[in-house]
Amino acid sequence: xxTKVNNSEGWLYDPILPDPxxxxxxxxxxxxxxxxxxxxxxxIQNIKESLGxxxxxxxxxxxxxxxTEKIRLNQTPWKADKPDEKDFWSKVKKDxxxxxxxxxxxxxxxxxxxxxxxxxxxxxxxxxxxxxxAYDFAKGFTTFLFARLLNASQNKGLSRFWGSRxxxxxxxxxxxxIDHIRELAKQGTVIVVPTHSSxxxxxxxxxxxxxxxxxxxxxxxxxxxxxxxxxxxxMNRLGAYKVDRRKKNLLYLxxxxxxxxxxxxxxxxxxxxxxxxxxxxxxxxxxxxxxLLGTALQAQRLNFVxxxxxxxxxxxxxxxxxxxxxxEAQSLIDxxxxxxxxxxxxxxxxxFSTSNKMLRFIYKFFTASSEIAVRFGTPMDLFGNRVxxxxxxxxxxxxxxxxxxxxxxxxxxxxxxxxxxxxxxMLGEQIxxxxxxxxxxxxxxxxxxxxxxIFKKRHSKMDLYGLMRLPSEDLIIKPKKLMDSVDKxxxxxxxxxxxxxxxxxxxxIDGSLATIVKKGIANLGIYHAKLPLMYNPQGDFESQDxxxxxxxxxxxxGYELHKVI
Amino acid sequence: MSSTKSSDYKAPxxxxxxGSFGSAIANLLAENQHxxxxxxxxxxxxxxxxxxxxxxxxxxxxxxxxxxxxxVAENCSLIYPIIPSAGFRETIQSLAPxxxxxxxxxxxxxxxxxxxxxxxxxTSDYKLNPKKVNTMTEVILQETIxxxxxxxxxxxxxxEIIDGQPAATVIASHFDEVIKLGQRTLRxxxxxxxxxxxxxxxxxxxxxxxxIAIAAGAxxxxxxxxxxxxxxxxxxxxxxxxxxxxxxxxxxxxxxxxGIGDLIATSSSPRSRNYTVGYRLAKGETxxxxxxxxxxxxxxxxxxxxxxxxxxxxxxRAPLTETIYEVLFGGKTVEEGLDYLMKFPFYxxxxxxxxxxx
Numbered sequence: 001x002x003t004k005v006n007n008s009e010g011w012l013y014d015p016i017l018p019d020p021x022x023x024x025x026x027x028x029x030x031x032x033x034x035x036x037x038x039x040x041x042x043x044i045q046n047i048k049e050s051l052g053x054x055x056x057x058x059x060x061x062x063x064x065x066x067x068t069e070k071i072r073l074n075q076t077p078w079k080a081d082k083p084d085e086k087d088f089w090s091k092v093k094k095d096x097x098x099x100x101x102x103x104x105x106x107x108x109x110x111x112x113x114x115x116x117x118x119x120x121x122x123x124x125x126x127x128x129x130x131x132x133x134a135y136d137f138a139k140g141f142t143t144f145l146f147a148r149l150l151n152a153s154q155n156k157g158l159s160r161f162w163g164s165r166x167x168x169x170x171x172x173x174x175x176x177x178i179d180h181i182r183e184l185a186k187q188g189t190v191i192v193v194p195t196h197s198s199x200x201x202x203x204x205x206x207x208x209x210x211x212x213x214x215x216x217x218x219x220x221x222x223x224x225x226x227x228x229x230x231x232x233x234x235m236n237r238l239g240a241y242k243v244d245r246r247k248k249n250l251l252y253l254x255x256x257x258x259x260x261x262x263x264x265x266x267x268x269x270x271x272x273x274x275x276x277x278x279x280x281x282x283x284x285x286x287x288x289x290x291x292l293l294g295t296a297l298q299a300q301r302l303n304f305v306x307x308x309x310x311x312x313x314x315x316x317x318x319x320x321x322x323x324x325x326x327x328e329a330q331s332l333i334d335x336x337x338x339x340x341x342x343x344x345x346x347x348x349x350x351x352f353s354t355s356n357k358m359l360r361f362i363y364k365f366f367t368a369s370s371e372i373a374v375r376f377g378t379p380m381d382l383f384g385n386r387v388x389x390x391x392x393x394x395x396x397x398x399x400x401x402x403x404x405x406x407x408x409x410x411x412x413x414x415x416x417x418x419x420x421x422x423x424x425x426m427l428g429e430q431i432x433x434x435x436x437x438x439x440x441x442x443x444x445x446x447x448x449x450x451x452x453x454i455f456k457k458r459h460s461k462m463d464l465y466g467l468m469r470l471p472s473e474d475l476i477i478k479p480k481k482l483m484d485s486v487d488k489x490x491x492x493x494x495x496x497x498x499x500x501x502x503x504x505x506x507x508x509i510d511g512s513l514a515t516i517v518k519k520g521i522a523n524l525g526i527y528h529a530k531l532p533l534m535y536n537p538q539g540d541f542e543s544q545d546x547x548x549x550x551x552x553x554x555x556x557x558g559y560e561l562h563k564v565i
Numbered sequence: 566m567s568s569t570k571s572s573d574y575k576a577p578x579x580x581x582x583x584g585s586f587g588s589a590i591a592n593l594l595a596e597n598q599h600x601x602x603x604x605x606x607x608x609x610x611x612x613x614x615x616x617x618x619x620x621x622x623x624x625x626x627x628x629x630x631x632x633x634x635x636x637v638a639e640n641c642s643l644i645y646p647i648i649p650s651a652g653f654r655e656t657i658q659s660l661a662p663x664x665x666x667x668x669x670x671x672x673x674x675x676x677x678x679x680x681x682x683x684x685x686x687x688t689s690d691y692k693l694n695p696k697k698v699n700t701m702t703e704v705i706l707q708e709t710i711x712x713x714x715x716x717x718x719x720x721x722x723x724x725e726i727i728d729g730q731p732a733a734t735v736i737a738s739h740f741d742e743v744i745k746l747g748q749r750t751l752r753x754x755x756x757x758x759x760x761x762x763x764x765x766x767x768x769x770x771x772x773x774x775x776x777i778a779i780a781a782g783a784x785x786x787x788x789x790x791x792x793x794x795x796x797x798x799x800x801x802x803x804x805x806x807x808x809x810x811x812x813x814x815x816x817x818x819x820x821x822x823x824g825i826g827d828l829i830a831t832s833s834s835p836r837s838r839n840y841t842v843g844y845r846l847a848k849g850e851t852x853x854x855x856x857x858x859x860x861x862x863x864x865x866x867x868x869x870x871x872x873x874x875x876x877x878x879x880x881x882r883a884p885l886t887e888t889i890y891e892v893l894f895g896g897k898t899v900e901e902g903l904d905y906l907m908k909f910p911f912y913x914x915x916x917x918x919x920x921x922x923x
Contacts, residue, residue: 383712395664395709399662403666406666410576418740560696
């Protein structure tokens with residue numbers, strides 16, 4: 001149960017809502033039938049509205065949906081698909097032919113009925129359930145797993161799997177405005193938006209959210225992940241909702257958005273990765289997807305419409321997950337290079353397609369990894385304003401702001417989708433800015449950046465693809481050269497740190513240059529088969545794989561650090 | 566398009582700044598609704614309110630002038646700040662405490678804001694990162710809680726507007742709502758209002774053209790004719806695009822009213838302040854002498870310093886900007902500057918690649 005607080009196992013904070021019966025996500029499961037009914041009704045309303053409430057548009061949209069769904073069934077079937085998919089769509093097709101062929105005119109009830117059936121099916125598929133016992137089990141299990149694996153790694157091997165305990169929090173640092181966020185979660189609804197670089201992120205962020213005592217969050221998970229049995233078992237019980245990126249038709253997208261909007265309106269805390277997928281380049285997200293963020297704006301507006309002064313506010317918490325080592329780095333950067341090289345065919349590598357692979361991944365991760373920092377950034381309202389612990393919003397000069405009025409025109413709340421879309425875009429920009437301020441910069445990333453830039457300068461006439469093919473004898477750097485660059489970067493980063501523009505790991509804040517370089521080299525992507533940067537027998541630095549070096553270098557893009565070295 | 570006063574938005578509108586352009590816009594707005602006009606000096610406000618006279622300009626009877634910024638904010642949810650860029654941030658800061666998220670700001674200031682580190686000066690070799698250069702929209706977003714922002718740009722010589730000559734402007738904003746409101750409040754039978762969604766592009770175009778206007782004045786001052794001017798305007802436009810892209814502007818806006826439209830107007834008119842600076846330089850006056858008796862700011866001078874410092878940082882050649890800079894601050898005469906430009910190896914007129922993204 002949530003009340004079992006055991007700090008040595010990694011529970012840093014007491015849960016802010018100890019009784020699961022008070023969790024909105026649990027209430028949502030209790031009232032699942034009514035919730036689904038409301039979801040379907042509102043989705044259909046939105047679908048019709050976006051089709052201009054025109055029955056013949058609706059008919060066309062249905063035809064389009066049927067057509068694309070048929071293609072999906074034939075071309076990209078997934079294990080997670082329901083067994084009766086084919087039958088369902090065949091029936092839809094048959095009914096559609098019957099309706100269109102005449103006795104009933106296109107304005108008839110027939111098409112509406114079809115929309116109702118399709119949207120209901122989508123809604124049923126998307127919506128998850130939440131099981132408190134499974135949640136407790138998963139919570140214990142992840143902590144157990146994380147702690148055991150860390151322990152094993154530190155005691156050199158599985159034989160010591162059961163050995164003495166190491167505190168998980170020595171390895172996974174949970175930092176940032178945790179108290180502030182806990183207070184906000186008592187006042188309103190919180191949306192956690194983390195950076196995304198590894199498949200481990202979902203599990204890690206879930207564990208981090210529990211560790212700081214927040215009630216569970218509702219999150220979207222790719223339907224493809226439900227093809228993996230262990231994942232499916234957990235996710236089916238932990239309130240995950242399913243997102244199927246193959247379905248791009250209006251009916252599906254509106255239902256998905258409405259699910260998110262409605263659950264936020266019911267007070268469920270949310271989580272999603274606004275970057276969409278893992279960062280292939282290794283860079284911090286430069287832009288974010290706005291679809292789900294937009295549902296937060298709608299939920300906030302409707303909260304004000306329905307509840308007036310009592311309306312709950314929605315807060316956004318940007319979170320950065322910072323690694324010294326990303327296990328998938330190689331395949332991510334390969335994909336990135338292929339895509340940006342405009343290669344026509346590439347096969348997306350899931351890295352993660354079976355339970356076995358997943359467990360091996362996690363084991364590798366913990367046996368290999370050094371520290372991880374999960375930083376909870378400064379929370380804001382949906383307009384990017386600072387909020388205090390009670391959830392009040394403030395302008396840059398400390399004046400309180402009534403955010404309800406962002407929805408005003410002519411003195412009252414109005415519905416203006418174009419306006420709200422613009423607010424969403426601005427919020428996306430704020431999140432990106434926040435990522436750059438809140439990412440914790442590691443010594444390993446600094447040495448990677450310095451080394452890659454030295455190679456790049458040395459071959460300034462070469463394009464990226466030329467650099468990626470440099471022969472190994474060109475991938476050597478004299479120690480002094482690297483130290484010089486790192487020194488200049490550290491000076492600049494400390495300056496930026498003093499101005500609150502970046503976050504740094506402790507050694508970078510106050511360590512000597514030698515310490516920083518030593519730690520950086522020791523931690524940089526240490527588990528890769530070929531090391532991005534290492535000491536060679538001659539005492540120089542050498543890169544065994546410049547593509548991976550490039551990957552870690554990319555994390556520090558956007559800070560203008562190349563200007564100082 | 567209808568040009569009647571069929572406005573259902575009858576709430577009063579605010580204008581910040583009683584300079585020539587601010588007054589012209591206030592007069593236009595006053596044809597459609599009541600206007601609160603903020604002036605810096607009390608005697609100017611008094612004069613407007615009692616005699617309808619603002620330093621020689623006749624002001625519409627629907628205008629209430631005031632020095633009380635709070636009064637403007639409380640009475641108007643739509644405000645047009647039209648103040649020189651040098652004082653823009655400060656004025657917005659004093660307005661900020663009275664603003665609510667319901668407020669909409671449409672500014673008409675064609676200049677930029679730079680926050681230099683303490684002690685730094687925009688000297689001829691200063692390297693200025695374009696990221697440190699803010700448009701007025703960015704200043705508003707940084708200093709206030711207002712998000713619904715727009716700008717007003719185009720060939721709008723204040724004195725012609727005051728005379729009631731036909732003219733048009735562009736209102737640019739990311740928000741449809743802001744554009745519509747701008748059109749509704751500003752459109753009159755003699756004043757057409759176009760719309761654009763490219764806020765940054767329109768702002769940048771309006772800002773950069775002032776530098777070229779100085780050069781145009783100088784050419785005229787030397788007595789040269791239309792070939793020379795056409796040469797300057799078309800080369801000037803190319804250079805504006807070149808620099809503008811580094812400030813995040815989109816090329817397309819430069820082809821519209823706020824770009825080429827405004828460039829032609831200011832490069833041809835003795836009524837333009839920036840043009841006047843160049844003209845008088847060519848007639849042999851020094852910059853100090855000219856600035857000493859100018860009633861209002863020529864934004865082009867500040868923009869010139871900033872463009873030059875940005876080109877330093879980016880390591881790009883901007884021959885027109887460099888030359889005008891040398892004439893204003895480096896001791897070159899207008900003749901020497903012109904000689905230099907005529908010898909500069911440009912050769913290529915215009916290339917497709919300019920319209921690309923980098």
